[in-house]
Amino acid sequence: MNAIILSAVLGVVMMYTGIAMKNSPSVKYVAIAGVLLLIVSNWLEFAGISFFSIDLKGMLSFTSFGLLFNTVAFVSTLIYFLLSGSDVQQVGKNGADYYALMFFVLCGVSIVSSFQSLLMLFIGIEIISIPLYILAGSDKRNLKSNEASLKYFLMGSFSTGLMLMGITLLYGGTGTFYLSGMNLGGVVMTPLVGLGIVLMMISMAFKASAAPFHFWTPDVYDGSPTVFTSFMATIVKAAVFVAFLRLFENGFGKLQSTWQLMAAIITALTLIIGNITAVFQQSVKRMLAYSSIAQAGFMMLAVFALNTMGKQGLLLYSAAYCLATIGLFAVLIKMKDYTYDGFNGLARHEPVLAFTSTIFLLSLAGIPLTAGFFSKYYMLVAAMKTGQMFWLVIVAVVCAAISVYYYFRVIQSMYFKDAEVTPAVAVGSGFKALLVITAGMVILLGIKPGLLLNLMSI
Amino acid sequence: MFAAFDNFPALLIWLPLIGGLLSFFIKNERSVKAWSLFSSILTLALFAVSLFYTDQKHYALNSVSYVWLPEIGSSFALLLDGMSRILCLLTAVSFPLIFASTYSSSYRNPNAFYGLMLLTQCGLMGVFLAVDALAFYFFWELALIPAYFLVSQWGGERRIQAAFKFFIYTFAGSLFLLIGIIYVYLKTPDQSFSLVSFYQVQLTAGEQGWLFWMFFVAFAIKMPIFPFHTWQPDAYEQSPTAVTMVLSGIMVKMGLFATLRWLIVMFPDAVRQFDNVVIGLSIVGMLYASCVALVQDDLKRLVAYSSIAHIGLMAASVFTLNLLSLQGLLVQMFNHGINIIGLWIVVFLIEKQTGIRKISQLGGLAQKAPALAIMLVIIALANIALPLTNAFVGEFMMFAGLYKFSPWYAAAAGLSIILSAVYTLNMIKNVFYGNLNAVTQGFKEIVLHEGVILAMIVVLIFFVGVYPEPMFNMIRSASEMIIGKFIK
Secondary structure (H helix, E strand, O other): HHHHHHHHHHHHHHHHHHHHHHHOHHHHHHHHHHHHHHHHHHHHOOOOOOOOOOOOOEOOOOOOOHHHHHHHHHHHHHHHHHHHHHHHHHHHOOOOOOHHHHHHHHHHHHHHOOEHHHHHHHHHHHHHHHHHHHHHHHOOOOHHHHHHHHHHHHHHHHHHHHHHHHHHHHHHHHOOOOOHHHHHHHHOHHHHHHHHHHHHHHHHHHHHOOOOOOOOOHHHHHOOOHHHHHHHHHHHHHHHHHHHHHHHHHHHHHHHHHHHHHHHHHHHHHHHHHHHHOOOEHHHHHHHHHHHHHHHHHHHHHHHHHOOHHHHHHHHHEEEEEEEHHHHHHHHEEOOOOOOHHHHOOHOOHHHHHHHHHHHHHHHOOOOHHEEEEEEEEHHHHHHHHHOOHHHHHHHHHHHHHHHHHHHHHHHHHHHHHOOOOEEEEOOOHHHHHHHHHHHHHHHHHHHHHHHHHOOOO | OHHHHOOOHHHHHHHHHHHHHHHHOOOOOHHHHHHHHHHHHHHHHHHHHHHHHHOOHHHHHHEEEEEEEEEEEEEEEEEEHHHHHHHHHHHHHHHHHHHOOOOOOOOOOOHHHHHHHHHHHHHHHHHHEOOOOHHHHEEEEHHHHHHHHHHHHOOOOOOHHHHHHHHHHHHHHHHHHHHHHHHHHOOOOOOOHHHHHHOOOOOHHHHHHHHHHHHHHHHHOOOOOOOOOOOOOOHHOOHHHHHHHHHHHHHHHHHHHHHHHHOOOHHHHHHHHHHHHHHHHHHHHHHHHHHHHHHHEHHHHHHHHHHHHHHHHHHHHHHHHHEEEEEEEHHHHHHHHHHHHHHHHHHHHHHHOOOEEEHHOOOOOOOOOOHHHHHHHHHHHHOOOOOOHHHHHHHHHHHHHHHHHHHHHHHHHHHHHHHHHHHHHHHHHHOOOOOOOOOHHOOOOOOOHHHHHHHHHHHHHHHHOOHHHHHHHHHHHHHHHHHHHHHH
16 A cells, blocks of 8 residues: 555656756656655565555455565666666656656556456556556657557557456456455356456456567557666566456456466467567567567466466566566667667677676576576476466477577677677766676576565465 | 585585686686686595595585575585596596696687686586586586587687577577476475485376476487487587587586486386487487598597597497496596597697698698607597597497397497597598698697696596596496386
């Protein structure tokens, strides 16, 4: 509860900051202070201290899983602000407003990580989506940014419509919005409920950019200003998956056998399409867009498996994926050219940037000693523990092997090809230090994933 | 967490790791060379000390298990037993030899080069020592990453593609290995990754069948066995020679070792079911590699293909499952490593002086460098397993074992030995004898320290060849344990 209210308040505060400070660099520090406050207050709630006591009628429930995910999301946001904060303000004139919008997104994130009612899910998803439509189009003079915004908005509204339809059908079938009250599995499955579940799955897959509902993703991620792509592709995506998992676990868990095949097909398609298309990209930014689809496929395994291992895995996956992708995007923003060749010679000119990017890429590829390995490991174990549809595990593994191809192309450019002039703009030592710390976190989670997971009581 | 230094296995991993990490910070070329040589000798010395504590009484010094991931039943468990001892011996002996023999070559960013080399050593030690499946998998990958960077950064013209092919092959293989490990792990009675639990797993014949291939493909790629070998000649040819020595001398043993340690005891039914397939593939590979080696004009590729042929025999003898060939194999793993590194050193010395490695463009080197020629002839004869050399014992036992399994296989494999003699002697004839030409006219005799290193290898070859007893004592109990599981 702390996080929901505080993030909404902070959003308003940021808007006023914009009036007071215009677009001065100190806006960034206000935002950073705000996120720190969020982290602390969320942590206090985790420790049992809640600032607000509101009768929620059971529409929200704050489990350790949800609160821990909030922590992951907020810490990732903190790192994101620290690394790319000044780039946020360079997108347009209204730096403070962008921060305000991102705080509103965080409010939505903390709602979807704790909803117990379909209404709350709907509100949370919408609070996340609407600021993102604006952020996608924030580079007003850029046609591609406009296109991204419009596309995102149209596709987003369409999937929202599907979700509303699904919620309506479920309400018609069960007579309640509460996940716990729906008592699915206890009664015979009616066509209303069945269709409702299918619609919910499709709309969530839309939001999470899972195939075959991923078509908006590459254009939107590519067209949006790169800083906001970083935010959308990481924290938001992970939050949508948490919502996805919560909905299907608490709401439709008992009917797993009926929708599991559909989840498996979506997972397999996402993995295959994401990975194979990523291979053919020439721009690193677009490659990362497809890689985010590919990684979404792995996160889908948690929804498919629906067990403790998958839950822990999703948490770890969110952390590993957010850290690595935010770090990579932060480096990407500093590059003059977004193609693979634009990375040539980075190791010689900016060894720290190249080294940390390498760790992030190794993590995304799932090499041991990085957080990416254990997150993939947890997902694979979760999927195998179900004892069903073993082919899905094989698909996942083959796709993980394919992903090495496009991640390592960046490493090859950085280390084994050379360029006369430095491919990156000048960066400060604070930025480098922060990258090293982020890479250190990736390694730390790769040696002891328990540091994060042991906090979660199941 | 793992901060204890009171046992040999942990120290054998920590020393190269710390040495490697420190190397990255020594920017001066001379100092980093000296440091890495010193660090590898230190590891060797430590290993030598460990040989005095091999008895049961000092078991605690050779076995250790640290708490690592209790929540998923994995611990950082290491064991220095007979099987791992022989391979750690190889790793510990090889690295000083490699560093010393290539001491004269200079690299761009020497600190990174030597750092990565030592990290590779750390990874290799880990693979041989780990008795926890997850730790084993970690090291299996960790040995690969530095090797990838070494080849693509310091290799020849087509290094990037060659290294990438090498990486993709092995990484894809190891992902299947991971699936196999997870499957077995879920079947263990106590949900643990330890070797002991893995050995206790009861699997049906059907499960064993597909799990066998999940594991074996990963190992076969590493060895490499025909038809998984296509990455290898390219990688060997394109790597800087020091790295080639690591790849061909030690890293290929990872696959053989892992088959012995992790595969055959766990899936006995599948091993019996597929033994003909694997031995057949190995022998086809031997003959194929020998035939290709016959027509190679590039020294590095010739040695690479000869290595495939030798590994083929070793892979076949794993699956004959008798004590004789198993003991021969374990000893041969060490000896093959030493011999092939010796061959690479000679190739390196020739290439360093002349800048070419085309056999057809060389000739008459023996007139200019008689000492080098003598050394080469001895190493080459050891490589084709002449009596009195180290490889003879091992190969003879493996052949005897293969003959017991089936005389036909032994006959086919014997053919490749004959071929190996043909191409090796041919190579000696063309490179060292015959007429001098413009390139070889200015060839100079090797200098003292190069001679000393080659002499050490030659001494090793004869010593083990004449008196292999200590080596057999080292591996006896390990090989009996494996065979014991099958007879039972």
